[in-house]
Amino acid sequence: MQTPAALLASLPLETRVVVRRRVDTGFTDSLGDLVAIDGTTCTVRTRRGDDVVLLADVTAARPVPPPPPRRAPRRSSR
Template identity: 50%
Template sequence: MVVRYRIEGGLTDALGELSSRDGLSATLLTRSGSVTINYHDVQLAKEVPPPPPRRSRRLPTPPTG
């Protein structure tokens, strides 16, 4: 999920997996670690699909001839 929330001086986004929530806040696991966001700071939140699976590396085709 992605959450846009207020921080000192503006807004920021957190993109990650929802790991927990309670009556006051939600915690997302992001690439850079765990982020806890108070609900009163949330401006926008939405579920996003998981990233596509990584494709295997393509090796160049040897020249024919």
């Protein structure tokens, strides 16, 4: 079985991923494009900016499909 860090290292950059990592209060996820990876960290470009994640803290990771297209704004029914 492949570790989450090994899975991330095997993916091409710009792959959309979700990465779960351990934090002081439990766990948190980063969802976005994998833009960098080295021996100790990976960087996920989320909607809020780049999230640098320590690979030692990663508990799960997987590629995910692209986001759905944005919906058209609703029109007022007046």
